[in-house]
Amino acid sequence: MVPGVIAPPSQWYDLTAQYFERNGWPLGLLAVLTALLKAAVILAFIALNVLFLIWLERKVSAWIQNRLGPMRTGPWGLLQTLADALKLLLKEDVVPSAADRWVFAIAPIVTFTPAVLIFVVLPFSDRWIVQDLNIGILFVAAMTSMVVPSFLMAGWGSNNKWSVFGALRSAAQLVSYEVPLVLAAVAVVLLAGSLSLNDIVEAQRRSGWFILVQPLGFLVYYIAALAEANRAPFDLIEAESELVAGFNTEYSGIRWAIFFLAEYANLLSGSAIAATLFLGGWSGPWLPPVVWFLLKTYFLIFVAMWIRWTVPRIRVDQLMNLGWKVLLPLALVNLGITGIYVLVR
């Protein structure tokens, strides 16, 4: 923002549009280019974060377990994830001969795409949001449900009894925990009066963080989000000690890496949505809004990691029990109380 020479960023779009008009280029092209730029930024954000998150997971788990974690690749092992990604890229691509080739190949992509798409509606700061859809929460819920068929495709396409088992378990789990997740989010929508995520943050800026008025809702949402992200204690899908690796038994190399990336992207987006809905998103004093957003998101991610390395894994029938007989009634009760409160207010 050198005065007189370079204009401030808020005017860049208009200046570029004027440049386009002067040269006779269609403005539609500018829109497409802008969209591509936003997509690239989002993908870069996710990639960098996932790289960091995997390192953080390994370090947090190591410190909890009196270990050191990665130390040799890069200072404090920071380049470890990069080294692993490189290794996976160089691995041989093994596809079981009896597998359904196309389904097998597409499943990782179908898993990764919705995880990325959720970031479209996330408000990183008061002005940084890719697209402030006025159906924000609905879009998020829709994207979360899109993961279910992809796991089924992965399990079925592998043509392996254990993979099918894992896929069916995962479908049951994901579908069951969507309901309390969405219900807890709906309670927040009632309080804020809008489905748009930016409006929800604005509402919290005025009246305080929603976790203070919705502690039960936050608990239900967080547990359901952990289940949606397949994090322990709900990681029976990938329970190594039981079914080898569930639906991604037959995946190796970069195909498996995409599943892994999708899992961490899910964790990131789940925590980010939880931070937006209940912890006030980007709102906060002194620090720039984006820093608040990242701090809150990372705090929730740290809690997720903390829980993962503390508790054992839950069994599939107990998981269904928890989802339908415990979380759902709690979410309904929460919704009822919130509804009455909003009516009376």
Place this chain on the structure above:
Amino acid sequence: MRTLTTMALALWNTLVGMGITIKNMLFRPRITLQYPDERPSLPIGSRGIPVLLSDEQGELKCVVCELCEKICPVHIIEIKWHRDDETRKKVLDEFNLDASRCMLCGLCAEVCPAEAIAMSDHYELASFDLPSLVYDKEKLQELGRPQKTPIVNFAIKTEG
């Protein structure tokens, strides 16, 4: 009411568990030894691969009684000798020990009457070349030369 207390107890117990993990994370030291830069100091008597010991003149102390060959439970020691014409003493020609199969039991060191063979603290035996793991007399003598301690519990230390 009972389900609510069960749920409350469940939440409390989980938080207690989380308290323990965070306490370990923040307050307990990390116990990892970054091998090979940081090496463990093995106690005296630790059994590694057997080595042949030499006297002050640098000659092997072995009197070729072949007791170690006979007692080895996995039969990995092979001894070849001939009788010297003048002194009528046994002379050790070959002493081969297959380090790839040694089970580090220490019986050879226990049975030796001349303290000529002892367990060393040499445990990094890995090699890409399997035949090279059959140690001959020279290699065993070389491994036993940097003897740093007297024989304690049939073992010596060669480093540290």
Place this chain on the structure above:
Amino acid sequence: MASTATVTVGTPEAVVERLGSAFPGVEAEVLPSGWIRVRIDRERLADFARFVRDELGFDYLSNLSAVDRQAEGFEVVLHLVSIGAGHQMAVYTRCPRDDARVPSVTPIWPTANWHEREAWDLMGVRFEGHPDLRRILLKENWVGHPLRKDYIDRRLPRQRQTRESYRPDRVNTTTFDVGDAPAGADGQASGPVRRVLEVPDAYTPRSGVVVNMGPQHPSTHGVLRVLAEIDGERILKCEADIGFLHRCFEKIAEGLPFPSVIPYTDRTDYLAGMTNELAYCLAVEQLFGIEVPERASAIRVLMAELQRIASHLLWFGTFSLDLGAVTPFLYAWREREKLLDIFETISGARMMYHYVRIGGVRNDLPAGVDRQIRAFLDSFDANLDEFHALLTGNPIFQARTRNVAILSKEDAIAYGASGPTLRGSGVAYDLRKAHPYCGYERYDFAVPVGETGDVLDRYNVRMEEMRQSARIARQALEGLPEGDFMGKVPRRWKAPAADAYSRVEGPRGEVGVYVVGDGQNERPWRVHWRAPSFVHLQLLPVLGTGLLVADVVAVIGSIDIVLGEVDR
């Protein structure tokens, strides 16, 4: 197979009297050690077995071995125990070599099932009336019986497996139907080959899918294969397939002098080397009549109890890992590392100790190690409490272990369960209290006993056993008597023509070693290793039926098996 466990007959002499009156002509006597020795002909064995179980209260079959007596035929030895009265009986029966058949005692003691299968597999003695006599450790199409003294290995050089053997229609078969094995060069047919699991050909609503867990699997505690017929998540039938780690320990032992067998005993249950060595040395000391000085016995007790703690710590870590909690595994390892350092200081090795010797121990405790041991014991109680707070109280853990895989008292005794598996079901039987060895009667400790026999009870029994072991270790360390660490042992190990059976309370259960001397050689004529994990793995069909797949892992973990001693 419920036994009348409440029947007790006063003294061993009374038992012998009743035997004499019920079975005229039987040779029965009470040995100075308290054991009752009975020789019976094979025709009356089945009736004899039923009589001693029902009338005399011998409800527990500890061991069944087969011994090759060459020209005199085969000898089958049963070691029976009356849990209520504490009597121990050794039953010997013979069969001629060309007619190697003996009645099976499986209908009376279900635990004999696998023992008899192993005797058939390795020695070639047929047990008539056995429900399913097929090979257990060796492959179905093996020819010959290796533990026989005249066995010669005549296998052809192995042919390379080609791609043809991996055709999809052959990979997913649920039955092994290899027909009858060809007769070997020694004229011995290995017998009819059965199907591994009876699965109907057409899919009916009652039948399920047959899946295979292992032999390569992160949670089967070794190379174990579990065949399970499942319907959705529920297991209809399951069975364990073992033998992948069979290393011919018993045959090797027949070729080594008595002391040289000790390193091999370390490698059966590799997580409890001290108690294994102890079991073998006690048997050989019984055989040769060797006395062990008090200091050596006390050191043995100290080592055995520290070993028990180390083994239970490992079990704790792997059990929680099976259930999905990774952190307690690392905490257990942190504690175990201190113990392994102590073991290395004393014996020179972290796992294959070769420390307990016939007549005593290899060397005295080095100076300074008592400080190490005390430091460990001082911090151990607090660490155990931390483990409890982290794992035991956790609601998910409780939900996964409470009332899962309940083993009733009667089943436990009938199937030969021992150690924490038996005590979890409410039977207060611990060899250290019932038949003390190494001076255990001098130490003050409690034996934890469960109530229901579910996974949680077995877990709690082991956790409490760790605490009690720390108690015993402290007493042994503080009260270490002066004296020698090794007694008088013969220079030449010429064995008497006798046999001896020692029973030791290992971390996994009762470790039994049956050693036979032939009166001439310096090598054992026969060594039979009664491994607790081998016996406990028979419980898998009993416990596993009706469970969910996820629970199978918890059950195998709660039984605490080590494949090294299952397969030997």
